Amino acid sequence: MSGHLSVGDRWRIVSLYYDEGNNVHEIANLVGCAIRTVYRILELFEETHNITERNGRGRHMALNNDEIYTLRQILYRYPNETSSNIVNRFLRRTGQLVPARTIRRYRQMLGFRPVHARTQAFITTIHAQQRLDFCLSYATNQWRNIIFSDEKAFVVDVSGVVYYIPRGRQRPIHFQSQVRYRVAIFGAVWYNGRSNLIFINDRTNTTTYVEYLQEALNGHLHRLRHYHFVHDRPRWAHTTLAHDWLESNHIRCMDDFPSVSPDLNAVESVSSWLNKYVQSRHPNSQRHLERLVQRAWNAIPQVVIRGYIRHIPDICNQIIANNGWQSIG
Structure with missing residues (x-):
């Protein structure tokens, strides 16, 4: 085994694979090995x-392997x-009593990072039952023949900060008067x-939605038979015409796809990736925002x-496991 990795790096490899579901190629890139x-x-x-073949390999750590394993379980x-x-x-x-700074150091070493909780749509008992029924039916599906689609709006306020919000969802009142640039899109991934x-310039209705489908999937239909x-169940997506x-x-x-279930739509995660890409490049005009959104779509x-x-x-x-209620993500 390569000796240049610390014990912390090796535990991080285990965590990335078993806890976060990364493949070996992704892990090698993340760890640098x-x-x-x-x-x-x-x-x-x-x-x-265990992750060491014998004692003494890697950088000396304050915690032994068993203690690191226990700490990782607690952190998760x-x-x-x-x-x-x-x-x-x-x-x-x-x-064993260890200082809080030691916990923070190991938490970072094991690959944990601070994040804000995701916004989750309000779920009623009816929604939860629909989500539970759907997941019981499709939990073993590989999802490789599914087209995930949605509409999104990218917004830049007066401070230059980009937000991404589901198309049609109302922005907070304090935010509405501060909008500088806004781009609405429709896209799908598989x-x-x-x-x-597709860049959306007008209101969506039953007819325009089918036009979005035609433009978005043009050139791909022969592979999608x-x-x-x-789609996340807007009224115009579930019509006879569509x-x-x-x-x-x-x-x-997929008519049984449950309402208020963005966590089950992979395009939501794609939109989050696009948002980070766009935000990090600080769009300074309407045209710049449009170019960045298109570039992000091509770049992911x-x-x-x-x-x-x-x-x-x-x-x-x-x-x-949660009987239809929120997932962890």
């Missing part, structure tokens, strides 16, 4: 439940607790490709899209 090194560490962990179970609270939980589990990106189509167009092109609409790697789609069975299992 050879693919064969990732394979060897994962094989060693599966065989020995209690993701929103402070380092001081983790200290107490770690003490009860191991009998396991081995993505649609043409017998696929299933997902269904007839999809069926005429041998695409079946297909392997990233595949990762979002491969994650959906995990989302389904989380929803099943």
Whole structure:
């Protein structure tokens, strides 16, 4: 096994693979090591439940392998607790008192990063039951013949900050008068490709929605025969006109896709990626925002899209475990 990786790096490889679902190629890029090194560490962990072949390899750590494993379990179970609270939980589990700064150092070393919680649409009991029924039916699906689609709006306020919001959702009152630039788009992704990106200039209705479908999927239809189509249930997406167009092109609409379920639509994660790309480049005009959105759509790697789609069975299992309520993401 390569000796240049620290114990922390090796535990991070285990975490990225088992806890976050990354493949070995992605892990090698994230950690900065050879693919064969990732394979060897994962094989060693599966065989020995450890990540070192003998004592003394890697940088000296304050915690041993068993303690790091215990800490990792605590961090995953209690993701929103402070380092001081983790200290107490770690003490009860191991009998060892460590400083909060040590917890923070290991938390960073193991690949944990601070994030804000995602906004989740309000779910009623009826919605939860629909989500549960859907996930029970499709949890084992590989999702490789599904087209995920949606409309999104990218907005830049007077401070130059980009927000991404579902098209049609009302912005907060304090934000409405501050809009400088706004771009609405329609797009779709699937396991081995993505649609043409459509810029929306007018209100969407039943007729214009079918036009978006035609423009977005133009040039791709021959590869999408017998696929299933997902849209986050706006009224104009589930009409006879839209269904007839999809069926005429041998695409079946997934009518049982549940309401208020953006966590099950991979294009939502794609939109988040696009938003980060656009925001980091600070659009300074309407035209600049449009160019950045198009550039982001072209730039997102297909392997990233595949990762979002491969994650959906995990989302389904989380929803099943929560009886239809929110997933962790």
